[in-house]
Amino acid sequence: MEETKLESSREFFDMWVKTYEATLGKITEIPAIGPSREKSEKMSKGLPLYFNLYSTWMDTVVDFQNISMEAMKRMNAKNISLEDKTGTENYKELYNVWMESYSETFKEFLKSGHFSSDMGKFMSNFLDVQKFNRDMLEENYLKPSNLPTKSDIDEVNKELYFLKKQLKELSGKINELSENK
Amino acid sequence: MYELSSIEKEYNKLMSGFQIFLKMPEISVGTTPHEIIYTEDKMKLLHYIPTVEKTHPVPILMVYALVNRYYILDLQPDKSVIRKLLDDGFDVYIIDWGYPSGMDRYLTLDDYVNGYINNAVDIVRKRSGLDKITLMGICQGGTFSIMYSTLHPEKVKNLITLVAPVNFDTQKGLLHVWAKNLDVDKVVDYYGIVPGDFLNSGFLLTDPFRLMIDKYVGMFDRIECEPGDDACQIRNEEIVKNFLRMEKWIFDSPDQAGETFRQFMKDCYQKNLLIKNKLELNGKKINLKNITMPLLNIMAEFDHLVPNEASIPLNDAVSSKEKEMAVFPTGHIGIFVGSKSQKEVCPTISKWLTPRSGLDEEESRGPEIKKTKRK
Numbered sequence: 187m188e189e190t191k192l193e194s195s196r197e198f199f200d201m202w203v204k205t206y207e208a209t210l211g212k213i214t215e216i217p218a219i220g221p222s223r224e225k226s227e228k229m230s231k232g233l234p235l236y237f238n239l240y241s242t243w244m245d246t247v248v249d250f251q252n253i254s255m256e257a258m259k260r261m262n263a264k265n266i267s268l269e270d271k272t273g274t275e276n277y278k279e280l281y282n283v284w285m286e287s288y289s290e291t292f293k294e295f296l297k298s299g300h301f302s303s304d305m306g307k308f309m310s311n312f313l314d315v316q317k318f319n320r321d322m323l324e325e326n327y328l329k330p331s332n333l334p335t336k337s338d339i340d341e342v343n344k345e346l347y348f349l350k351k352q353l354k355e356l357s358g359k360i361n362e363l364s365e366n367k
Numbered sequence: 368m369y370e371l372s373s374i375e376k377e378y379n380k381l382m383s384g385f386q387i388f389l390k391m392p393e394i395s396v397g398t399t400p401h402e403i404i405y406t407e408d409k410m411k412l413l414h415y416i417p418t419v420e421k422t423h424p425v426p427i428l429m430v431y432a433l434v435n436r437y438y439i440l441d442l443q444p445d446k447s448v449i450r451k452l453l454d455d456g457f458d459v460y461i462i463d464w465g466y467p468s469g470m471d472r473y474l475t476l477d478d479y480v481n482g483y484i485n486n487a488v489d490i491v492r493k494r495s496g497l498d499k500i501t502l503m504g505i506c507q508g509g510t511f512s513i514m515y516s517t518l519h520p521e522k523v524k525n526l527i528t529l530v531a532p533v534n535f536d537t538q539k540g541l542l543h544v545w546a547k548n549l550d551v552d553k554v555v556d557y558y559g560i561v562p563g564d565f566l567n568s569g570f571l572l573t574d575p576f577r578l579m580i581d582k583y584v585g586m587f588d589r590i591e592c593e594p595g596d597d598a599c600q601i602r603n604e605e606i607v608k609n610f611l612r613m614e615k616w617i618f619d620s621p622d623q624a625g626e627t628f629r630q631f632m633k634d635c636y637q638k639n640l641l642i643k644n645k646l647e648l649n650g651k652k653i654n655l656k657n658i659t660m661p662l663l664n665i666m667a668e669f670d671h672l673v674p675n676e677a678s679i680p681l682n683d684a685v686s687s688k689e690k691e692m693a694v695f696p697t698g699h700i701g702i703f704v705g706s707k708s709q710k711e712v713c714p715t716i717s718k719w720l721t722p723r724s725g726l727d728e729e730e731s732r733g734p735e736i737k738k739t740k741r742k
Contacts, residue, residue, distance in 0.1 A: 277377075281584070289576040296541060296572065306548030313553045320557075339469065340559060347473035350408070354482070 239311040261287035397438035409465030423724035426458040432507035455717040472559040474624035477649035499524035517657040532677035539674035546636035555625040563620030658685035
């Protein structure tokens with residue numbers, strides 16, 4: 187299948203980010219901006235993440251458009267004749283050919299290393315954006331409100347996990363000792 | 368005129384299908400009578416009430432996968448694997464893993480295999496008064512049972528695996544292909560507890576048109592009754608009920624304990640360590656050669672999730688003298704549900720297991736069970 191990439195858009199975006207950082211972006215580095223400097227720096231780090239997600243999403247959309255076209259071509263190639271059939275038979279035959287063509291073509295595509303690699307990139311970029319959003323939420327809302335963050339909860343869960351594990355081991359040992367008495 | 372009447376007929380069929388859906392009472396699954404005999408965290412150990420007066424002495428402990436729920440083995444009363452095994456005289460237990468929550472994100476493969484499964488095995492051994500029991504692992508639960516049997520062979524009399532992967536280096540199953548490119552660390556680090564819906568989307572994507580469109584069209588297509596044909600109407604209701612039971616099961620996907628998911632995906636799907644005898648659980652090496660008990664390895668010919676290539680190598684990797692393989696012309700789910708399961712799969716299991724479920728000479732002298740320490 188033909189590869190479709192948004193390389194030129196990505197190059198343009200990278201160039202734009204570099205230009206911004208070398209010109210207007212410098213303003214955020216002025217010490218007078220003070221405490222908000224750190225925040226705006228963190229926020230600006232999200233932009234490339236969004237762009238990466240957008241470009242991999244577009245790659246995926248284009249892939250699926252191409253594969254739909256391929257499925258349609260295969261369906262047309264089957265050259266079904268509906269002339270002698272009655273209403274619902276027409277529909278059923280058309281449906282069956284449509285299902286078979288699309289299902290098989292998509293399965294071939296989904297099995298390809300191309301899809302697997304693109305889906306892996308998409309998931310990775312998606313999770314980067316999700317993490318960035320969560321970090322921003324924690325930074326801007328949870329921490330100032332003195333509410334627990336995900337890492338706070340994870341810490342408690344970890345502690346609980348090890349305590350439970352220890353408790354189970356100790357109970358096991360006690361049972362063993364009492365059984366051996 | 369003919370066309371119009373046939374369109375009207377199809378329309379009526381669709382409407383009667385909708386009517387059945389709208390009137391459908393709550394559907395029930397996992398109805399075979401049972402008792403909960405042990406609980407540990409979210410895990411429950413279920414014992415099914417025997418249906419025969421005298422069961423075979425050696426009980427069966429079934430271990431299902433962490434993905435989806437155990438009740439696929441008891442989905443509908445007339446086509447239940449569990450009921451069939453009970454009727455064939457077996458004493459059956461099964462592990463229900465429950466629904467892990469945030470608290471369980473740090474549970475490891477070792478906790479599942481050497482913790483929960485080992486404790487369940489000990490309970491069943493104690494209740495039966497035997498040193499060894501039959502372990503029957505299904506899908507990922509089969510992989511866990513294989514791991515368990517290598518570490519605790521002294522507690523497993525027979526090992527049965529159903530559609531269980533052991534060799535993950537295959538291009539035949541889509542999950543095997545996709546897993547290679549998944550950034551597992553990123554998934555686990557972000558979610559902690561990996562959402563069941565995330566995994567379910569992956570399963571649906573393995574055959575999107577058939578699983579998201581065709582099966583629903585097919586369901587309505589099967590509804591065919593003339594007005595006033597009550598017997599047919601009852602059949603229709605059963606068709607819809609069974610369809611909904613399956614839908615309930617498909618979308619009942621528990622979240623996954625993050626650390627277990629991490630190790631299973633990386634060590635099994637990505638590095639394929641299990642078949643190479645290089646997998647470790649908490650420092651203990653899993654060596655498939657330690658499996659010496661009789662083995663029955665069951666596969667589905669058209670399995671799109673666990674291709675035969677993933678299961679076949681088990682028989683060559685173990686040291687068991689008695690080892691058999693059976694492949695049935697059905698899909699992954701068809702092994703547990705449907706007429707093939709009842710007419711071919713279950714009888715094969717019973718036939719193989721019955722002569723191996725009696726007491727050995729040593730065991731018939733009387734039980735001497737000691738709870739063995741977790742390794």
